Amino acid sequence: MPELSQLELETRFQKKIDDNLYIEPKDWMLEKYRQNLLRQISQHAHSEVVGMLPEANWITRAPNLRRKAALLAKIQDEAGHGLYLYSAAETLGSSREQILNAFLTGKAKYSSIFNYPTLTWADIGAIGWLVDGAAIINQVMLQRASYGPYARAMIRICREESFHQRQGFEILLTLCRGSKDQKAMAQDALNRWWWPSLMMFGPHDKDSPHTGDMTKWRVKRESNDELRQKFIDRTVPQADFLGITMPDKDLKWNETTGHYDFGEINWEEFNQVVSGNGPCNRERMNARVKAHTDGKWVRDAATAYANKKRNKAA
Amino acid sequence: MAEQDTQWPLWEVFMQSKSGQPYKHAGSVHAADGEMALENARDVYTRRNEGTSIWVVPANAIVASTPEEVGSFFDPANDKVYRHPTFYDVPEGVKYL
Numbered sequence: 001m002p003e004l005s006q007l008e009l010e011t012r013f014q015k016k017i018d019d020n021l022y023i024e025p026k027d028w029m030l031e032k033y034r035q036n037l038l039r040q041i042s043q044h045a046h047s048e049v050v051g052m053l054p055e056a057n058w059i060t061r062a063p064n065l066r067r068k069a070a071l072l073a074k075i076q077d078e079a080g081h082g083l084y085l086y087s088a089a090e091t092l093g094s095s096r097e098q099i100l101n102a103f104l105t106g107k108a109k110y111s112s113i114f115n116y117p118t119l120t121w122a123d124i125g126a127i128g129w130l131v132d133g134a135a136i137i138n139q140v141m142l143q144r145a146s147y148g149p150y151a152r153a154m155i156r157i158c159r160e161e162s163f164h165q166r167q168g169f170e171i172l173l174t175l176c177r178g179s180k181d182q183k184a185m186a187q188d189a190l191n192r193w194w195w196p197s198l199m200m201f202g203p204h205d206k207d208s209p210h211t212g213d214m215t216k217w218r219v220k221r222e223s224n225d226e227l228r229q230k231f232i233d234r235t236v237p238q239a240d241f242l243g244i245t246m247p248d249k250d251l252k253w254n255e256t257t258g259h260y261d262f263g264e265i266n267w268e269e270f271n272q273v274v275s276g277n278g279p280c281n282r283e284r285m286n287a288r289v290k291a292h293t294d295g296k297w298v299r300d301a302a303t304a305y306a307n308k309k310r311n312k313a314a
Numbered sequence: 315m316a317e318q319d320t321q322w323p324l325w326e327v328f329m330q331s332k333s334g335q336p337y338k339h340a341g342s343v344h345a346a347d348g349e350m351a352l353e354n355a356r357d358v359y360t361r362r363n364e365g366t367s368i369w370v371v372p373a374n375a376i377v378a379s380t381p382e383e384v385g386s387f388f389d390p391a392n393d394k395v396y397r398h399p400t401f402y403d404v405p406e407g408v409k410y411l
Contacts, residue, residue: 024381026378026380026381027381028381028382073361076361077361080357080358080361083343083358084341084358087341087342087343090324090342095321096321096344097320097321100321152341153341156341160361160362299320299322302322302346302350303322303346305346306346306347306350309347310347
């Protein structure tokens with residue numbers, strides 16, 4: 001088979017994407033595509049892992065056994081989702097070791113939403129309803145991303161996440177149907193989680209540096225602003241049902257556009273949290289590094305045991 | 315190839331979803347040995363009864379076709395239309411054929 005020129009390879013690669021086909025690990029791919037995907041998928045994986053921390057805060061204080069079992073199952077799912085995504089990222093030629101090191105040394109980022117604290121039980125409801133709700137909007141889009149292993153991981157994750165959002169909504173519904181204080185607690189959680197949830201979709205399209213290429217490569221099929229609008233349009237009626245209100249005085253239904261208008265996001269806060277100055281950034285990183293360090297003896301023991309068994313067999 | 319990984323070898327996981335079904339690739343796990351790979355695969359890929367049986371295979375033991383040769387590699391079957399039942403004429407009125 002004759003050698004193809006770089007240009008021919010690039011053209012074939014783009015045509016495959018444009019034809020709605022998938023790029024697989026051993027296929028030729030643009031180096032920038034590989035790097036961008038590796039960054040995005042590993043960040044996504046780290047987010048799943050860090051996402052366990054704010055929720056873990058409430059396992060021992062869940063109000064009853066049903067809630068505790070559901071919360072544990074949800075957190076276990078997040079660990080699984082992290083693992084699916086690490087596997088997908090590894091197919092792009094980076095080792096698990098390298099990916100984890102980038103995370104533990106603070107070089108790789110994770111979703112900023114997890115740098116907010118979970119102060120009350122209602123926050124667990126708000127995370128499931130809003131944070132998982134926002135994540136699902138993004139992940140449904142990614143189910144058809146052009147990179148095969150990423151798309152397949154997303155399909156599995158989306159299938160599992162729908163219970164996460166429902167359990168969150170159910171927690172809030174129970175609080176909203178409870179005493180005045182319980183309902184106030186639900187409202188307070190919404191007040192604190194609403195804006196950070198909107199920030200999860202990232203900067204406005206005009207300020208989003210990676211969007212162009214990722215759209216061309218069929219990783220991002222809808223823009224940040226489109227996804228954010230979709231999330232708002234779906235979520236506001238749910239809040240109406242709960243009987244609580246978004247902390248946005250500019251939020252109102254627009255008959256002409258068929259969408260909700262909403263107020264301006266505090267991007268200064270967003271930038272602060274992204275650059276490490278959110279309420280819990282340091283706490284989250286410390287918890288992750290500690291878990292990794294404290295787990296070293298388990299990894300060492302498992303390696304020693306496997307070696308012992310192998311030597312015995314030989 | 316990535317540098318030496320202290321996160322244990324990589325295993326590819328294949329799962330049978332129901333008795334009688336073929337095994338399908340589910341994903342991969344890291345594990346120190348086969349037994350641990352099976353347990354990890356169970357924890358990661360069957361939290362909702364997705365499987366009745368699991369195979370784990372060391373990732374470096376898998377031999378795969380190369381994408382660049384996809385044309386020539388699969389070429390032998392391309393022009394053999396007579397391998398398909400639709401190639402043959404069946405007269406009207408003939409049944410069970």
